[in-house]
Amino acid sequence: MRRMVNYLISGIIFLGLTNPLLAQQPTEFHLRFDKMHSSNKLMLWRPLKQTHVGLALSGGGARGLAHIGVLKVLEENHIPVHVIAGTSIGAIVGGLYASGYSADEIWKISQKIQWDKILANRPQRSSLFLSQKQLSGRYLLRLYLRKFKPVIPSSISNGQRFYDELSKIILEAPYQVIRSFDELKYPFRAIATDLIKGKKVAFNRGDLALAMQASATIPLLFQPVEKDSFLLVDGGVVDNIPVSDVKKLGASFVIAVDVTSPLRQKKNMGAPWEIADQVTTIMQFQQREEQLKKADVVIKPELGLRTNTDFSNPEKAYKAGIEAAWKMIPAIKRMLLQKLNLKKNQLYRIDKIILTKHLPSDKKFIPFGRHLWTGFEIQQLIESIYRQGLWKNVWADIITDSGRAALVIHRIPNPVLYRVKFRGNSLLPDSLLLKQAAYSLNQPINWKTWEKNCEAITQFYRKKNFSLAYIQSVKFDSLSHTLLLSIQEGRINTIKLEGNTRTKNWVILREFPLKAGDIFYAPKIHQGLSNIYSLGFFKHIQIEHKWVNNHVQLTIDVQEKPPLQFNTSYWYDRDRHLKLLFELADPNFLGLGSKVALSQIVGKRDFVTEFAFQNDRIFKTYLTSNMKIHYSKIKHYVFTRGNIAGEYQERRTGIYYAFGRQVKRLGTTSFAFHLDEISLRPISGAGYPVIKTREASLRLQTIVDERNKMPFPTKGKYYNFYYEIFGQIFGNDIAFSKLYSSTEDYYTFFRRFTVHPKLAWGTADMVTPFQEMFRLGGEDSFYGFREDEILARRFLITSLEIRYMLPLKIPATMYFHYRKDMGAFWKNSVTPIKGSDFIFGDGAAISLETSIGSFSFQYGVNSDKRKTYYFSAGFRF
Numbered sequence: 001m002r003r004m005v006n007y008l009i010s011g012i013i014f015l016g017l018t019n020p021l022l023a024q025q026p027t028e029f030h031l032r033f034d035k036m037h038s039s040n041k042l043m044l045w046r047p048l049k050q051t052h053v054g055l056a057l058s059g060g061g062a063r064g065l066a067h068i069g070v071l072k073v074l075e076e077n078h079i080p081v082h083v084i085a086g087t088s089i090g091a092i093v094g095g096l097y098a099s100g101y102s103a104d105e106i107w108k109i110s111q112k113i114q115w116d117k118i119l120a121n122r123p124q125r126s127s128l129f130l131s132q133k134q135l136s137g138r139y140l141l142r143l144y145l146r147k148f149k150p151v152i153p154s155s156i157s158n159g160q161r162f163y164d165e166l167s168k169i170i171l172e173a174p175y176q177v178i179r180s181f182d183e184l185k186y187p188f189r190a191i192a193t194d195l196i197k198g199k200k201v202a203f204n205r206g207d208l209a210l211a212m213q214a215s216a217t218i219p220l221l222f223q224p225v226e227k228d229s230f231l232l233v234d235g236g237v238v239d240n241i242p243v244s245d246v247k248k249l250g251a252s253f254v255i256a257v258d259v260t261s262p263l264r265q266k267k268n269m270g271a272p273w274e275i276a277d278q279v280t281t282i283m284q285f286q287q288r289e290e291q292l293k294k295a296d297v298v299i300k301p302e303l304g305l306r307t308n309t310d311f312s313n314p315e316k317a318y319k320a321g322i323e324a325a326w327k328m329i330p331a332i333k334r335m336l337l338q339k340l341n342l343k344k345n346q347l348y349r350i351d352k353i354i355l356t357k358h359l360p361s362d363k364k365f366i367p368f369g370r371h372l373w374t375g376f377e378i379q380q381l382i383e384s385i386y387r388q389g390l391w392k393n394v395w396a397d398i399i400t401d402s403g404r405a406a407l408v409i410h411r412i413p414n415p416v417l418y419r420v421k422f423r424g425n426s427l428l429p430d431s432l433l434l435k436q437a438a439y440s441l442n443q444p445i446n447w448k449t450w451e452k453n454c455e456a457i458t459q460f461y462r463k464k465n466f467s468l469a470y471i472q473s474v475k476f477d478s479l480s481h482t483l484l485l486s487i488q489e490g491r492i493n494t495i496k497l498e499g500n501t502r503t504k505n506w507v508i509l510r511e512f513p514l515k516a517g518d519i520f521y522a523p524k525i526h527q528g529l530s531n532i533y534s535l536g537f538f539k540h541i542q543i544e545h546k547w548v549n550n551h552v553q554l555t556i557d558v559q560e561k562p563p564l565q566f567n568t569s570y571w572y573d574r575d576r577h578l579k580l581l582f583e584l585a586d587p588n589f590l591g592l593g594s595k596v597a598l599s600q601i602v603g604k605r606d607f608v609t610e611f612a613f614q615n616d617r618i619f620k621t622y623l624t625s626n627m628k629i630h631y632s633k634i635k636h637y638v639f640t641r642g643n644i645a646g647e648y649q650e651r652r653t654g655i656y657y658a659f660g661r662q663v664k665r666l667g668t669t670s671f672a673f674h675l676d677e678i679s680l681r682p683i684s685g686a687g688y689p690v691i692k693t694r695e696a697s698l699r700l701q702t703i704v705d706e707r708n709k710m711p712f713p714t715k716g717k718y719y720n721f722y723y724e725i726f727g728q729i730f731g732n733d734i735a736f737s738k739l740y741s742s743t744e745d746y747y748t749f750f751r752r753f754t755v756h757p758k759l760a761w762g763t764a765d766m767v768t769p770f771q772e773m774f775r776l777g778g779e780d781s782f783y784g785f786r787e788d789e790i791l792a793r794r795f796l797i798t799s800l801e802i803r804y805m806l807p808l809k810i811p812a813t814m815y816f817h818y819r820k821d822m823g824a825f826w827k828n829s830v831t832p833i834k835g836s837d838f839i840f841g842d843g844a845a846i847s848l849e850t851s852i853g854s855f856s857f858q859y860g861v862n863s864d865k866r867k868t869y870y871f872s873a874g875f876r877f
């Protein structure tokens with residue numbers, strides 16, 4: 001009885017609370033629409049008003065991988081993001097997210113980036129012509145000269161590799177910049193610092209990759225980015241957590257993610273850029289705290305003492321971001337509800353729900369049996385119905401009749417779709433584009449579905465590498481019930497050049513594979529960027545696109561290096577001893593793309609002077625030429641079973657000219673003519689002729705070099721073939737010829753094991769003179785013999801090397817090598833070949849690859865019972 005009384009009292013109290021509501025005039029709930037986006041972003045339906053959530057992502061270098069973890073948690077909890085601003089690594093992660101990449105996709109991208117290679121200044125070896133490959137990696141020091149005065153570099157890296165990586169990723173992104181960063185999936189700002197005016201620059205348009213690079217350009221480590229009148233470096237110098245910029249973008253709720261670095265320990269302040277980073281961090285303290293106070297929520301991952309350059313164990317930073325975000329999710333959800341400013345506690349008793357239009361899915365979607373509703377829940381219901389994409393408008397009334405309340409939901413359906421058409425698509429047919437879309441004809445058009453369809457069609461263009469293609473407009477013809485999608489595929493109207501005060505326009509444009517009238521195609525953009533940079537004339541190259549009158553205007557912006565180079569290097573080995581190289585070169589003579597160089601090699605056993613004029617491309621063709629004038633004095637030993645039997649000096653004065661054709665960027669096929677005055681002069685002992693003669697020859701040669709790096713390739717092939725004629729027609733005393741061929745391959749397994757097979761052979765006429773015989777033996781030829789110990793008119797050598805990269809944590813790369821050689825050598829090139837002619841060699845080596853050259857200690861034996869050791873250091877030239 002007491003329980004019934006309690007129920008009765010509770011009911012009276014409840015009715016007392018709700019009856020005033022039921023007695024009021026009919027209550028209406030309408031959709032609250034937001035302002036349409038002012039940019040050119042494609043919007044198929046009116047956006048609903050909501051709390052605009054903004055992300056402010058701080059700088060922090062490697063610590064910024066935690067940003068990705070934070071984004072993943074926000075996605076999993078359906079926390080909407082509307083605008084983003086980022087500094088340094090925050091600009092990179094934020095820029096990728098704003099471009100349409102998901103958190104998981106950004107994490108995969110971060111794992112693929114070779115962060116330790118970002119500082120590299122050299123172009124990829126695969127982008128070089130053969131002559132450039134032959135010179136690449138041979139110098140210890142390169143000093144640039146302007147008016148014969150040295151130009152001191154401002155940084156360790158010019159940042160080109162950094163820009164290339166960002167550019168490739170951005171061009172594959174689902175969303176591209178049309179006119180401004182507001183047209184990305186989320187409006188975005190990248191914060192950088194202008195060194196000229198000492199002010200903050202918030203990038204809102206232009207080249208997104210360059211904006212991201214500028215924001216993350218660490219002083220002294222990377223060269224400042226030059227753009228227009230700005231000289232840009234890391235945005236963290238002036239604003240490391242850009243909360244204010246997020247608010248300027250219209251965010252009413254700001255989530256700041258703070259991954260800023262703590263002060264470095266003394267042991268981590270050895271390099272100049274580390275000291276500069278410490279000073280910057282100290283300067284940021286007050287400004288950072290002021291920005292954090294402006295944020296509604298601050299997420300601060302626990303990253304300990306990890307420095308901003310420590311990219312080891314990236315998973316740890318990523319997980320720290322996930323853990324920190326999860327801790328703040330309850331507070332974020334609670335505060336977002338408060339921001340809605342609704343009377344969510346006002347209760348309504350609903351006896352039934354009435355729909356003006358019925359769909360089979362309504363029973364699953366709408367809780368018809370529910371009787372108690374808050375105003376917030378009713379508002380959420382009509383908004384969720386609208387977000388189905390099927391309705392032009394939705395609103396609700398609460399109507400009372402005879403004491404019973406009904407929630408009447410009014411729905412005006414979208415018009416029926418009969419057909420779909422495309423306009424502007426010349427690359428892909430309508431049928432192929434429609435396969436990317438999910439839709440039904442003769443049914444009300446679903447704008448939500450078509451929003452996804454537009455993304456799918458755009459993404460299909462991205463997969464085909466047409467990076468700038470986008471859907472310009474979507475129009476519905478109410479008379480014919482036709483949906484018309486207008487596509488801009490990114491046709492190039494003009495290509496402009498900026499920054500080349502010395503280099504001729506055609507020298508740059510001949511390396512760029514796209515022309516006016518072509519469609520913007522990402523692989524050719526990357527190829528052009530690589531080709532131009534590989535010329536070696538520019539310290540930084542940027543390719544920016546701009547839409548003008550529905551066409552693309554490309555601008556290739558280059559920063560020229562000083563005109564002259566002074567190069568120096570060294571090489572030491574057991575037999576040649578120490579020799580030094582000095583070279584003065586102009587790699588872009590008169591801005592025509594030709595190289596002029598004067599070089600001098602000086603050593604105990606070597607003296608070489610050479611003037612060279614190299615044309616990798618003659619005008620716009622792939623024809624190539626090379627002219628050299630040289631004078632040399634080289635000392636040679638003559639050996640008898642490994643012992644020095646004599647020594648002589650070979651002097652050559654002559655001219656060399658080659659003309660041929662580039663085989664893409666793999667190698668060349670050429671005809672070469674050389675004319676030499678030769679004299680062999682005695683120093684000691686015997687075993688050599690003393691002569692003075694003139695030689696001239698014509699050589700047909702093909703060289704293919706696909707090796708990925710030197711001096712320790714891990715993949716690729718090297719092939720060298722030539723046939724050389726010394727005819728009496730050229731003025732030789734005797735006529736003879738030589739034929740040579742060598743091929744070698746490199747295969748790497750399990751990242752550390754490299755297998756290197758090689759086969760070389762050569763034959764020459766019986767009358768081939770002493771100075772033109774093949775010289776063999778040494779650490780790179782055949783174990784157990786000294787360098788050039790073997791003189792032969794016919795030879796055959798095959799070898800198999802296995803190299804292992806040792807897993808040592810030292811500031812150099814160390815290798816262990818083992819090689820097996822087999823070969824035979826004949827001074828008489830017509831002697832029958834017998835099995836007993838062949839000998840075997842075995843050897844092992846320890847090598848170091850460092851920034852000051854390679855160092856190698858080797859020991860070898862052969863079946864002739866010969867044993868010898870080898871030591872070499874420096875850069876081979």
